[in-house]
Amino acid sequence: MGDVSKKNSLPLVISCLLMAALFALSASFQFNDPDWYFWIPLYATASIVNLVNSVEEAPNSRTRKMAKFALLLGLSLFIKVGIEGFVRGINGFWSLDLRDRISREKFGSALVIISMLLFLENSYDPNRRIYPTRIAKYGMPILVGVAYGISFFFFAFQHNEMRF
Numbered sequence: 001m002g003d004v005s006k007k008n009s010l011p012l013v014i015s016c017l018l019m020a021a022l023f024a025l026s027a028s029f030q031f032n033d034p035d036w037y038f039w040i041p042l043y044a045t046a047s048i049v050n051l052v053n054s055v056e057e058a059p060n061s062r063t064r065k066m067a068k069f070a071l072l073l074g075l076s077l078f079i080k081v082g083i084e085g086f087v088r089g090i091n092g093f094w095s096l097d098l099r100d101r102i103s104r105e106k107f108g109s110a111l112v113i114i115s116m117l118l119f120l121e122n123s124y125d126p127n128r129r130i131y132p133t134r135i136a137k138y139g140m141p142i143l144v145g146v147a148y149g150i151s152f153f154f155f156a157f158q159h160n161e162m163r164f
Contacts, residue, residue, distance in 0.1 A: 008057065012122075015140035016054035019115055022147055023047035026108055038077055039105070045070040046112045049119055059123045067116045067123075074112035081105040098154040111147050118143065
């Protein structure tokens with residue numbers, strides 16, 4: 001039997017680096033937000049976790065704790081903006097109309113939630129690094145495609161019509 005490499009796969013490394021860049025960019029956009037103190041820690045933590053995931057063979061317990069923190073914060077903020085959108089009657093729960101602040105915040109927190117769930121799924125068992133499940137293997141590249149695709153469409157075609 002051949003030696004099984006414990007290195008991260010190239011698609012996972014690229015996906016984690018792209019998500020880390022997206023979350024870092026998202027954190028930098030939050031400085032003019034009235035509730036920046038929620039969103040900057042969320043996006044910064046998610047960026048760090050993805051950056052560490054791209055270079056570490058087996059993430060340590062500190063990284064998993066950071067991922068759990070980002071997951072809980074992301075869930076809390078997703079619920080917060082969901083309730084805020086419902087109370088204000090701004091848009092539907094599954095709306096992807098990114099011209100509205102509520103939809104953008106919901107989309108961002110959902111990306112963090114999914115990214116952290118995929119990280120925790122992949123890092124829970126050391127054998128999953130060598131023999132990943134399908135969701136761990138294909139989840140991050142799919143998430144990158146969705147995140148960058150929707151973001152590109154928004155900034156290319158709807159950015160001038162943003163509502164705050």
